[in-house]
Amino acid sequence: MYWEKELETLPEKELRQLQVNRLNITLAHARRSPFYGELFGRNGNHPESVNDVKGIESLPFTVKQQLRDHFPYGFLTLPQKEIIRLHSSSGTTGNPTVIFHNRHDIDSWANLMARSLFCAGVRDTDVFQNIVGYGLFTGGLGFQYGIEKLGALSIPAGAGNSLRQIKLMRDYGTTAIHAIPSYLTRLYDVFREEHLNPQKDTRLRLLCIGAEPHTEEQRQRIQEMFGVKAYNSFGLSEMNGPGVAFECEYQNGLHIWEDAFLVEIVNPDTLQPVPDGEFGELVMTTLDRQANPLIRYRTRDITRIIPGACPCGRTHRRIDRITGRTDDMFILKGCNIFPMQIEGVLMKIPEVGTDYRITLETVSDQDTMVIDVEIKKDCFRGDLAFLDKLQKRLTHLIRDEVLVTPVIRLVEPGSLPKAEGKAVRVYDTRKR
Amino acid sequence: MAYQVSVFLENKIGHMERITAVLKAAGINILTMNLNHTTGGWGIVNLLVDQPELAYGQLSDAGISAALRRIVVLPMEDKPGSLDGLLRKIAGAGINFTTAYGRSGRGTAWFVVDTEDIPDAETILKSAGLEILPDETVYTLD
Numbered sequence: 001m002y003w004e005k006e007l008e009t010l011p012e013k014e015l016r017q018l019q020v021n022r023l024n025i026t027l028a029h030a031r032r033s034p035f036y037g038e039l040f041g042r043n044g045n046h047p048e049s050v051n052d053v054k055g056i057e058s059l060p061f062t063v064k065q066q067l068r069d070h071f072p073y074g075f076l077t078l079p080q081k082e083i084i085r086l087h088s089s090s091g092t093t094g095n096p097t098v099i100f101h102n103r104h105d106i107d108s109w110a111n112l113m114a115r116s117l118f119c120a121g122v123r124d125t126d127v128f129q130n131i132v133g134y135g136l137f138t139g140g141l142g143f144q145y146g147i148e149k150l151g152a153l154s155i156p157a158g159a160g161n162s163l164r165q166i167k168l169m170r171d172y173g174t175t176a177i178h179a180i181p182s183y184l185t186r187l188y189d190v191f192r193e194e195h196l197n198p199q200k201d202t203r204l205r206l207l208c209i210g211a212e213p214h215t216e217e218q219r220q221r222i223q224e225m226f227g228v229k230a231y232n233s234f235g236l237s238e239m240n241g242p243g244v245a246f247e248c249e250y251q252n253g254l255h256i257w258e259d260a261f262l263v264e265i266v267n268p269d270t271l272q273p274v275p276d277g278e279f280g281e282l283v284m285t286t287l288d289r290q291a292n293p294l295i296r297y298r299t300r301d302i303t304r305i306i307p308g309a310c311p312c313g314r315t316h317r318r319i320d321r322i323t324g325r326t327d328d329m330f331i332l333k334g335c336n337i338f339p340m341q342i343e344g345v346l347m348k349i350p351e352v353g354t355d356y357r358i359t360l361e362t363v364s365d366q367d368t369m370v371i372d373v374e375i376k377k378d379c380f381r382g383d384l385a386f387l388d389k390l391q392k393r394l395t396h397l398i399r400d401e402v403l404v405t406p407v408i409r410l411v412e413p414g415s416l417p418k419a420e421g422k423a424v425r426v427y428d429t430r431k432r
Numbered sequence: 433m434a435y436q437v438s439v440f441l442e443n444k445i446g447h448m449e450r451i452t453a454v455l456k457a458a459g460i461n462i463l464t465m466n467l468n469h470t471t472g473g474w475g476i477v478n479l480l481v482d483q484p485e486l487a488y489g490q491l492s493d494a495g496i497s498a499a500l501r502r503i504v505v506l507p508m509e510d511k512p513g514s515l516d517g518l519l520r521k522i523a524g525a526g527i528n529f530t531t532a533y534g535r536s537g538r539g540t541a542w543f544v545v546d547t548e549d550i551p552d553a554e555t556i557l558k559s560a561g562l563e564i565l566p567d568e569t570v571y572t573l574d
């Protein structure tokens with residue numbers, strides 16, 4: 001039932017004490033890096049150690065820009081000889097962000113990943129096809145090491161080439177898959193084009209989805225398509241990658257592994273902690289990483305702590321699915337809007353297909369939001385009245401959700417440009 | 433029962449050609465058509481073709497949103513006043529339709545009415561004294 005029963009079910013008080021101990025070890029590691037060494041040394045009022053988890057609030061935040069500014073070795077605590085791997089962001093603009101691992105860090109990450117997979121029900125008898133990019137992207141090797149640690153048969157398929165993915169699934173009797181959610185809907189289309197039904201023509205029994213924000217409605221759709229449960233995976237490259245938080249069999253939020261990460265949720269404007277249950281920015285501190293510890297790292301992901309205990313018995317708290325990123329949010333006519341809010345509305349409407357695109361435009365000095373929405377081919381009845389009604393319904397539902405009236409454009413299925421990797425949903429062409 | 437093929441059409445350059453290319457490749461002949469479009473940037477093109485089931489299948493396979501919709505075709509003499517007379521009879525039968533279009537041939541003209549949403553349209557029109565073209569001649573208008 002558990003990968004590490006004692007750790008996963010550690011009583012609250014002991015878990016907090018473990019966090020304090022590990023935080024103090026982490027602070028000692030961090031001081032050896034040029035960045036934290038200077039930050040903590042220069043500013044004498046930062047404590048050397050803390051007595052309880054609340055003590056972390058006296059320490060400064062770390063932000064992505066600092067990782068970039070101190071590229072590449074500013075956060076490294078160990079001589080390069082000790083380092084066995086790095087993962088870095090693509091960094092199309094400016095310096096990339098890079099995270100280094102020593103052997104301990106890689107082992108720790110692999111174990112967290114194995115624990116995550118076990119938590120979602122993956123066992124050593126499974127055949128696990130990892131359909132994400134390998135290389136510098138953490139989703140490939142992160143899952144790979146976890147699958148191997150757990151002992152399932154891994155198929156390191158990599159991303160893309162849907163026909164080959166389907167062939168692999170059928171040749172080797174794949175029972176579990178990891179992929180980004182937008183890819184799974186595309187893969188399902190290819191199954192149908194090949195006149196195959198993944199529910200009958202594969203041995204799939206579960207899916208892991210992550211690396212891309214998505215809504216509960218999108219998850220439900222994927223589950224209906226493949227006829228199996230899809231478990232939510234959360235991670236970010238600065239916190240290793242995947243294996244930070246994962247859903248258990250109850251699918252009621254993601255257990256965030258608190259022996260490895262100290263979690264805070266803060267108001268992104270005031271940076272003050274918000275109470276459990278309230279949404280805010282996720283702030284994380286690594287508790288089991290030696291080469292590249294991060295203290296109070298602002299992830300820019302928006303989530304909340306789900307109050308209460310989980311029936312699975314794990315004591316590590318649960319975070320809600322990511323509702324957006326502080327930098328995905330856009331402001332239109334004074335309203336803060338997350339693309340996820342719009343996706344949430346669209347995915348509830350059965351006539352709407354899998355893709356949509358939000359374009360922010362300036363039309364005669366007025367900022368407007370145009371949403372291109374794919375209609376499902378099967379729902380088309382051939383009359384204008386039906387399309388008219390659908391368009392009006394979508395306009396009203398989205399206005400009620402985001403308080404701005406959108407312009408809804410219905411488009412043919414498949415006519416929106418397909419994004420490779422993470423789907424880009426928002427195009428801002430407004431005049432500044 | 434006779435059918436037209438109704439196709440979702442984005443108001444974009446080249447979109448109509450996507451449809452006609454599929455029909456051309458399948459050797460389908462368009463007998464008559466009409467095009468409705470809205471301010472929303474999309475529209476519907478209604479096609480009366482010689483092989484509606486084949487057209488529907490080919491368009492769907494090409495990923496185009498298409499539907500088969502029930503129609504009746506009413507023949508009339510190709511001379512001034514014919515349509516007026518026809519419309520009076522339809523009005524008299526108490527039928528209201530939203531999509532209709534026509535075609536004229538040698539001495540004869542045809543009026544195509546979308547009856548998908550009007551149950552018993554044929555019976556009502558017949559009892560109002562209108563002649564309805566039999567299915568087998570609908571697809572060979574000449």
Ligand SMILES: [Zn+2]
Pocket residue numbers: 248249250255310311312313314
């Ligand atoms: Zn649980």
